Amino acid sequence: MGFFLTFISVDGKIWHKGMKSEKKIKAQSLQRFVSALFKRVGMTNTIAQDVTDALIQTSLRGVDSHGVRLVPHYVRAIKLGRINPRPSISFKKTAGATGVVNTDNGHGIYAGLFAMRKAILLAKKQGIGAVTVTKSTHFGAAGIYALEAADNDMIGLSFTHSDALVVPYGGINPVLGTNPIAFAAPCAGEEPVCLDMATSQISWNKLLMHRAYHEVLPHGVAVNVKGMETQDPMTANALLPLGGYKGYGLALMVDIFSGLLAGMPFGLGVSHMFLVDKKKRNLGHFMVAINIAAFQPVSTFKRRLKQEIEKIRREKPVLGINGVLVAGDPEKLMYTKRLKEGIPLTEEQCKEFEAIAKEFAVSTDIFSHE
Numbered sequence: 357m358g359f360f361l362t363f364i365s366v367d368g369k370i371w372h373k374g375m376k377s378e379k380k381i382k383a384q385s386l387q388r389f390v391s392a393l394f395k396r397v398g399m400t401n402t403i404a405q406d407v408t409d410a411l412i413q414t415s416l417r418g419v420d421s422h423g424v425r426l427v428p429h430y431v432r433a434i435k436l437g438r439i440n441p442r443p444s445i446s447f448k449k450t451a452g453a454t455g456v457v458n459t460d461n462g463h464g465i466y467a468g469l470f471a472m473r474k475a476i477l478l479a480k481k482q483g484i485g486a487v488t489v490t491k492s493t494h495f496g497a498a499g500i501y502a503l504e505a506a507d508n509d510m511i512g513l514s515f516t517h518s519d520a521l522v523v524p525y526g527g528i529n530p531v532l533g534t535n536p537i538a539f540a541a542p543c544a545g546e547e548p549v550c551l552d553m554a555t556s557q558i559s560w561n562k563l564l565m566h567r568a569y570h571e572v573l574p575h576g577v578a579v580n581v582k583g584m585e586t587q588d589p590m591t592a593n594a595l596l597p598l599g600g601y602k603g604y605g606l607a608l609m610v611d612i613f614s615g616l617l618a619g620m621p622f623g624l625g626v627s628h629m630f631l632v633d634k635k636k637r638n639l640g641h642f643m644v645a646i647n648i649a650a651f652q653p654v655s656t657f658k659r660r661l662k663q664e665i666e667k668i669r670r671e672k673p674v675l676g677i678n679g680v681l682v683a684g685d686p687e688k689l690m691y692t693k694r695l696k697e698g699i700p701l702t703e704e705q706c707k708e709f710e711a712i713a714k715e716f717a718v719s720t721d722i723f724s725h726e
Contacts, residue, residue: 380698385722387412396716397434398441407465414497415699418690421561422497428708437634439463439493447474453482457489461636464495468641472501475645476508483650488618489641499552502540505645506548509654513644514538517614519628522556523594525601528583530594534559535610544658555607556595613642
């Protein structure tokens with residue numbers, strides 16, 4: 357799988373801050389631990405491997421909001437019955453280049469990969485493949501699926517929606533989700549170019565991390581219950597759309613693709629992610645794969661894209677900036693760093709992992725020996 361190449365967050369930094377009392381766990385060790393835990397809570401080997409791989413890769417790239425920190429949440433959701441650990445996933449081809457995946461309330465990461473792989477197969481024959489996903493759950497970082505297509509020499513697009521956490525432009529109460537968009541394209545000589553972004557100023561999981569670490573929010577990302585801007589993560593009630601009315605419009609577009617087109621709930625009808633009950637989320641996703649070879653030689657496309665991004669990187673930076681970056685360069689650096697040093701977990705996160713591991717009789721040696 358390729359690297360995430362995402363834009364820098366609104367505070368000008370990749371999403372990872374040095375944390376107090378953190379322990380760095382080697383990716384391979386953490387991968388074995390998480391996979392074993394998922395299998396103990398009932399996942400099949402195949403599903404546990406896909407979900408674990410995606411979470412580890414996401415954390416390696418520094419996108420901690422959507423990485424291994426979500427493992428305890430997923431375990432709790434399986435225990436409550438919100439996520440089906442052994443779903444009967446099915447695919448129905450609806451036309452020459454389209455299809456629908458019924459996830460049976462299985463894990464969203466596995467469902468997303470399953471759907472994108474179907475879209476890729478359709479695109480190999482038809483030039484393009486578009487697949488909706490129904491009855492799904494949280495699918496992690498959207499870039500995972502776009503990159504799956506790019507790794508197969510295709511352009512990938514992935515969309516999903518979430519519970520209402522974002523106010524409409526000019527509104528007070530949240531009506532739409534953070535509704536991410538991801539785009540990826542293969543590039544010569546390096547990992548695919550990939551845009552992975554929420555249509556809100558930041559994701560809700562990033563806000564939760566600010567709460568957990570008692571950090572002030574960046575300017576212009578959240579509002580309180582009165583619709584007034586706040587930088588206090590504890591009083592933040594909703595997020596602001598990215599770029600005002602533009603992000604608001606994009607969020608609605610994503611909800612149409614992921615909810616309405618898929619026949620799933622959308623807008624205010626989407627179930628909340630962190631509810632402590634057995635209610636199924638019934639999320640929808642939308643995956644598109646475009647076969648570059650149907651338009652031009654793949655090698656030509658990749659070479660020209662490489663030339664363009666190198667031109668951008670050579671641009672003169674403004675005062676105070678070390679250099680002009682192409683979307684995702686910080687994640688590539690973080691991946692190399694963490695692959696060598698390990699994935700950082702806070703003391704609280706380690707304790708939470710150890711408690712869950714004890715409950716399901718999974719070894720916790722990695723937290724004491726590394």
